[in-house]
Amino acid sequence: MNLQTGIDAPRLEIRNLRKRFGNRQVVDDVSLSVKPGQVTCLLGPSGCGKSTTLRMIAGVDMQDSGEIYVDGNLICDTLFRIPPERRQIGLMFQDFALFPHMSVADNVAFGLRGATADKRARVEELLAKVNLSWAIDKYPHVLSGGEQQRVALARALAPRPRIMLMDEPFSGLDNRLRDGIRDETLAVLKEEDTAVLLVTHEPEEAMRMADEIALMRDGKIVQQGAPYNIYNAPVDKQAVAFFSDIN
Ligand code: ADP
Ligand code: MG
Numbered sequence: 001m002n003l004q005t006g007i008d009a010p011r012l013e014i015r016n017l018r019k020r021f022g023n024r025q026v027v028d029d030v031s032l033s034v035k036p037g038q039v040t041c042l043l044g045p046s047g048c049g050k051s052t053t054l055r056m057i058a059g060v061d062m063q064d065s066g067e068i069y070v071d072g073n074l075i076c077d078t079l080f081r082i083p084p085e086r087r088q089i090g091l092m093f094q095d096f097a098l099f100p101h102m103s104v105a106d107n108v109a110f111g112l113r114g115a116t117a118d119k120r121a122r123v124e125e126l127l128a129k130v131n132l133s134w135a136i137d138k139y140p141h142v143l144s145g146g147e148q149q150r151v152a153l154a155r156a157l158a159p160r161p162r163i164m165l166m167d168e169p170f171s172g173l174d175n176r177l178r179d180g181i182r183d184e185t186l187a188v189l190k191e192e193d194t195a196v197l198l199v200t201h202e203p204e205e206a207m208r209m210a211d212e213i214a215l216m217r218d219g220k221i222v223q224q225g226a227p228y229n230i231y232n233a234p235v236d237k238q239a240v241a242f243f244s245d246i247n
Helices: 050-058 104-109 116-129 145-157 175-191 203-209 227-232 237-243
Strands: 012-021 024-034 039-043 065-070 073-076 089-093 163-167 195-200 212-217 220-225
Touching: 012 050, 024 039, 024 050, 024 065, 024 195, 024 212, 024 220, 039 050, 039 203, 050 089, 050 163, 050 195, 089 145, 104 116, 104 145, 116 145, 145 175, 175 203, 195 203, 203 227, 212 227, 212 237, 220 227, 227 237
Parallel strands: 039 195, 039 212, 089 163, 163 195
Antiparallel strands: 012 024, 012 065, 065 073, 212 220
């Protein structure tokens, strides 16, 4: 099978991913892709298999079958596996724990290799983008939750990942701050040219952030498309109910 390569290739493509735990099929034939410049949202209720899917893409969990491609290149199937640190994938989770004993600068530089001056320049560039230049020599405990979140974003972006995997990254934040932080995060990701696979159980978050939604239930993708289309034409009664909390 020929995949697209080069600038038109999807940043991330997964095909027919499956995973069982015991006799439970937790991820059941999941396929999706994320195009350059886009946010694809894996949306579904708690327990439907979203985080398991992300863990396989990140390489911290191994699929039973199926393939994962970054920029059109195979990074993992059942016979071949590139280790997590070489996948050019960035990660952000709800529990985005910064290293408490390291300064903001050292946190952001953590995943970087190369000359000290180059690392410093990259750290300064990213902290400017997340409006935290003033905090470069501070320690995480003096920062607010929203500020720590922005440091975590800078840290995840530092090695220039081709794709960012975000697992409910905003759910620990105060309601009042969340919309603003969502928008700022998207702006920085676009500026850095990083495509995003965002996992959430909140339809409202998917509607706000996604270019494309993959609706997941019981390990399967039940509907996929533009947010507007999914919202206006949910595939079945369960999907209608799932979207009904949004006003
Ligand atoms: P979601 O992120 O959508 O809430 P998860 O992918 O975390 O769902 O989990 C899907 C299902 O798989 C859940 O029922 C969960 O209990 C189960 N599960 C996840 N990880 C493991 C594991 N390591 N061993 C056994 N069951 C697991
Ligand atoms: Mg989860």
